[in-house]
Amino acid sequence: MAMLRKALGLSSARGFLKNVSSPSLSVFNFPCVVGGGPLVLRPIVGAPRLFATRTAKPDPKTPSIVEVDYEELRQQTPAALELLRKAFVGPKAYGAVAVINIPDYGRKLTKAFRAGIDLALSDPEGRKRAAAVSNTYPGWSGTPGEETHPLQSSFLFNTKEEIPSGRVDPYFGKNIFPSPEYRQTWVDLATPMHDAALDVLRGCDTIIQEDLERNGLSWTSAGRSLHQLAKDGPALASRFICYDSGFTREDNLLKERDLSAGRSEIDVAGDPPASPEPLVVKMAGHAGDGL
Secondary structure, eight states: OHHHHHHHTBOOOOOOSSEEEOSSSOOBOOOOOTTTOOEEEOBOOSSOOOOOOOOSOOOTTSOOOEEEEHHHHHHTOHHHHHHHHHHHBSTTOOSOEEEEOOTTHHHHHHHHHHHHHHHHHHOHHHHHHTBOSSTTSSEEEOOTTTOOSTTOEEEEEEHHHHSTTOOOOTTTOOOOOSOHHHHHHHHHHHHHHHHHHHHHHHHHHHHHHHHHHTTTOOSGGGTOOHHHHHHHOSOEEEEEEEOOTTTSOOOSTHHHHHHHTTOOHHHHHTOOOOOOOOOOOOOOOSTTTTO
């Protein structure tokens, strides 16, 4: 892979988390941007590339992330392929691309996030129905407001099981959902994200083949394919995480849990700071480890 990057001038990049590929051969991570913005995809190519977050006004001379239209990406138009080349090839490439204009993406994203929050904070029976055997297996794990480990409270499922023609991966485990409606909400969001990622990889195959041919080498003509590798991978772990303010930063989401339990705004606002819980080490040995 290092030789391939050198031949193409590919920049090193690593995928965004928290929708994460498992140790099977799925090669893309699928993030969601709150508010219905573009889907941003970054391939796992090599060592991480660091990006600093900005608090000041960005320099107008700084190039923005490359945006490619969803339909043009599906059609693999010359314009879409040129944008993928700009996103991934060369020393100044960010190693990321934003897929825009995915039909109904903003509504699906908002609905899925709302469903995830409601399950975490106001549906104890749903959490019981979808309880995971451990925090690295499919289903719900954790207790909002009480977790002190990096995985925190979360819902995990295998996207590859839910897409059309999908099947259970015995190593990952069978997906478990609190209700058919909850399952469909996440399937509606994950499916176009998965499709967009495959189309990005299909375009990358074309670019790699073109560039390697100029060096007397081959890619797709030799049976190699990033697209096929990702398409055939049996597991692609997708995790909705409810970050606890006690572990990361302060927010007021946990008020929804308390209010749903019948406590008043005054009771919630008057809560004293919670004492830190002892760190609980949870053993893991599964496809979702480290997600």
